[in-house]
Amino acid sequence: MTDLSHPAPRFSASDAEGLAKDFFNVTATATPLDGERDRNYRLDTGVDAGWILKIVNSSEPRVESEFQTALLDHLAVHGAHLGVPHLRASVAGDYLPSVASATGEQHAMRLVSWLAGTPLAEAKRSVALMSNFGRALGELDRALQGFMHLGAVRDLDWDLRHAARSRSRLHYIKSPERRAIVERFITRFEHTVQPRLASLRAQVIHNDANDWNILVDAETTRHVTGFIDFGDAVHTVLIAEVAIACAYAILDMDDPIGAAAALVAGFHEKYPLQAQELDVLFNLIAMRLVISVTFSASRQDQTEDNPYLAISEAPAWRLLEQLDSMNPRLATGILRKACGFDAIEGAGAVRRWIADNHTSFADLVRPSAAVLNKVIAPFGDASHEMTIASAEQRPADATRWWNAFSAAHNVPLAIGPWGELRTIYTDSAFESRFIKGQRRTLHVGVDLVMPAGTPLYAPVAGTVKSVEVEPDPLGYGGLVMIEHSPSGCPPFLTLWGHLAHEALSRLKAGDKLEAGDLVGYMGTDTENGGWIPHLHLQMTTDTQLSASEVIGVGEPEYREVWADLFPDASTLAGIPPETYNQQGMTKAQIIAKRKELLLPNLSISYTDPIKFVRGDGVWLIDNFGRALPGLLQQRVPLGP
Template structure:
């Protein structure tokens, strides 16, 4: 220190004036400025110019003085607009001058321009100002790219790479706790930071952007006006520039990490960081502070109270204690986010994978969570009695309030959403460690409220990370962390809180859980931390956080960061987004407008209509986010909104859509694929837009070929909406509003083996029912006429899912053809692989129709339908009259049809239909053994029916029971219909993608429903 005193300049103001005049030819008013090693004077010339005269410490090596000079010259040449000191040359044109003190010590002089402004330390340090500082530092360092000088390789303790030297100064720290604090940071530095520093990008940096060396505009404190004092510049890792600035900006700042993030954001915009640099920033900020307090302590006895050294010592200790209380991973997540990096590497991929695969996840509850009637738990309302009870730590009272709330509204599941602001978090444990005088009030998990003991299952295979009991009041109680590593997705952790303690004896770290395995049960208030029973479910994309480190509640300021680190678990839990955002008109308004604007006899399903807003595979989602298992709407043959269909439709629509007057590959490609699924006799296709159009075209083909009109149809048949199809549909013309049977229409009884006369032998049903068709033909022939056609669904649907007796179609087809008619198979509902064993239901009867009609299921609900016939009939139709259908067979529709075929074949959905159908039929028959109301179970593939009767002997229809089951199943989240002449047949036609899990859910709901309806009489 004695040597330093000898080399430190000590010139009077008068001496400085003489030096200024002699070397620079300037006169003016001089005033001294604080400095640690050099001597500085502010110079104000008579002409209004302002400078700083620096008399350099004689102990500074010449190479360092030359380095600073070269640095300033470089900036002046390459970034003259930077608000930093610029050199004023001597009268002889030199960058440096030289003088000798009265002690004979040689000193160098440098004159630089004054940068106007007020020190950042004296301003409010707004985020805008700090981001502006980051931008200036980024521009400064960018200007120094490629610059190097031997003097930059100086050996200073202030070099961040030498921060570990602070360990040698720890003996100057008096307090044991203070030394321990610094030792913790030093240990982290030695283990995780120092080994990685050599691999980082390094360059010449300012190295001392403390809040006294940074100036703000005196009139606009949000704008950085300048950067001064380049005396500590050196060659170091670039990230050190921001670490140093952030260390000083965080002093006495309510949100020091937020201050650092603002600087980072600005710097990154000018000089982009690498992720590996940002990942070390928290520790480097801390180590700058460690260096500062240890140097200050080591010199304290020799400084004589030098304010330059001591000015930041107390706030530095305060900030170090704050940082010691922080989780470095949270701070790093905030800093990463400021650069636009993911808060945790892979976070976006995790959320994208869960969203893309949510339909394949196993249910978290006994059935999919979205199928329960649900409502928001009122924690967002600070005045709600449940919130008040919870905040007052009265969990039993809160539980009772919630149960009453559910009972009043018919709710089975309470949901506490991610991100919700909750005043209920009032304990000390919810005080922020990042921001002073701030509470963590934003919920970062998903709460599911049900009864204590509700069983919870993992949606994905997992490895147990930890099982522990958190005993703090308002804590988690039993807490379980699971690690998931699905293929194609980064690993992530799910956190399960407020569970019953039974899991502690059943599970242990390292155990493997398969998807759907039991995790635990919702705990009672006595063991779940003192809350009403619920699950707190949370996802962490940072797998290095322990269960107790994962933030369950976060600061509002950093909600966008927490959204990446702890993303919303809705999709993981199976909660539909529509639950949180209801859109469009109300139910009552839509019903009113339908009555005003639409034809009045347009029907609506169910006593309480449902407003569906989205389809997803086997599910339909209503406007409240409740999901219904769709076992009824067969039009979406391979599931709602199938991605392959949507993609094919969008791709072709974006390219070309036109009519069939022009050539296009799609129509012939689709015709070739479609006819390839049919018997070899059926080779010619015609494309239309609906099943009704298909049946209408079939009748035109029939007339052109036979010249006849006489129709033979089955009782209770339905074939379409046009008048000529209504005329051949007994389901329509025999009921209210119908005009009765036309003379050319002949109705045969439905060949229903279940309702066949008791004296008919079982093997004779097909033949005996066919005799009625023979009688109709004979009646026509007696009048000198003959049948034009016989049309029937291969499995009559509206008639009650009736499966034709063996041999029936073979016999009827023979008789009709012998009488000169043609045979039309209506496969609109039953075809395209639905029966599983065959592509087409008529194949199960070992027949080949003359004409086959198909409807919208072949386009998965897109308006695509078809007629396929023989070459002979097609030639008869080619009678000179042009056939044209504007949209039938257009490129978009055919692209959709090809996509549907690809899915059916590629995913072997026929086999799936057969296997799942057999499983369902077995399940229905098991129900039949328990419930006498089930008279008959019938089905093939995924075309299924259950007939309900009041008496097995008379087979009297249980119509009211059937309707009650359909409505009650709807209340339980499953859609089915009732059909048959008495509406006593439960009709089910689920999508071809129906899984074993879906089937088991259907069976469970049916069991509950039959029990409930039977109990109410």
């Protein structure tokens, strides 16, 4: 590899003009370009697009220079449609002639075509551009698939397989807070990513698709037109290419993971990624930034002389700080879902098992939620007095309203649906970690509003994972998490929030619960986080999450991701889907149609007729999601 301490070649612009003429028969005006190790000049001929003359650092092994030349030659054949530099042979027919410096050192030279375009770093970024970038990068790596050269096997600090070397540069970071961020990422890489890299696909990649090496259409900046600077190309894990591209492309974007997801989806469209590759992507994105900022810190005294070394340091730190605030498992779910995978392995299987086995579940409340009269709680209506009282942390007022409504309408149960958009969450704790300036508003649990003290029972057998109290205002209060491992289903967790604190003295981690066993009681507003008494029931298919990591409210933009990670627990709670969706003719329309088509002896015996929409075993389900015994509804008409 190139010795980074070895100075760049000392050739002036005038020298470059002479070399271009003598070796390549190109008459041009030379302008210096930034570079870390080599000396680069743009050559303006006035008659064509121009050229770039690269004078290679003398410490770079010849085989590595030959590798980069062979790579461009390969792309000229297998990726002719791609925007990459084209080689120009010397007058002697050589693509890599050598020249001696004034000190006698030998330097390889390469002349490649200048590519027109605007660097991505200077373009207005959009999700559409990220998607196009991903597709272009996927095509590039697809063209490189199968290409190999001895010089591709090189020891490069910028190879993400060696990202843990950044630990040796930690002491250069002066800020203790920033140093702690970087150390957390390095430790996570060492423990959870590095051991898995050997099992991932590897090939030759560009390895430096940063925003200055990507060119976009100068007029519209809507699509990528070219890739430049293959000086860091290496044989390494394929997913590193995507990680590096993401690390720079999403700098200073309001929704960096959303932008990364668009890029990844574009790449996947042209060069399908594997689920296990996506599982390490988030951490590899962060580690590329870690390599960058630790190198910048270690060479701080060189920054004034070579601003190229710190060109992206400030935005890199901003992104690292934002990534550090994110849960990597949730971010990984976003990236997996963008490529059509479950947000976590097994999510679909859990949902199918719940749907297929719903008749075997024990009742969560007694009588079952299925047979109770119920309404949708007004948490989704920002103007409703119960919602306003809850948002203003006046739970007693919210409870008084509900008690009066419940008694007046004979409705003992209110349901807060999964997927409901709510403005009730005003505390700073609900600010999005993924999207700048946005709050989390999509409810990803199911609420059951009933009186404090209502007992709650496990619908499925499980093992208590944790019992705790979340003390924050509008938090969960008493909180129990249970792990379930039913036969024929991947394991999943249920979270029971807003419980009475008595559960802490009765349950502990490791306790076994059978279906129908008591989990806890709905808590009062003094112990449930300051809410109207209710249960927040939530499932998660990620058994590695702790109770504090399970978000009860998510970003609407990632609804499909949350549906995988936190499936709707309504069926588990015994709530029929008709509770939320009423379709078909109304009762009045059905009665009118009966009078039109049926004889009088087939009259209706109910003062308030029931509209049944389907059967479920021995039960008939009405249009409000209420289950009634089927035999009680049978009326046998008599007659000829």
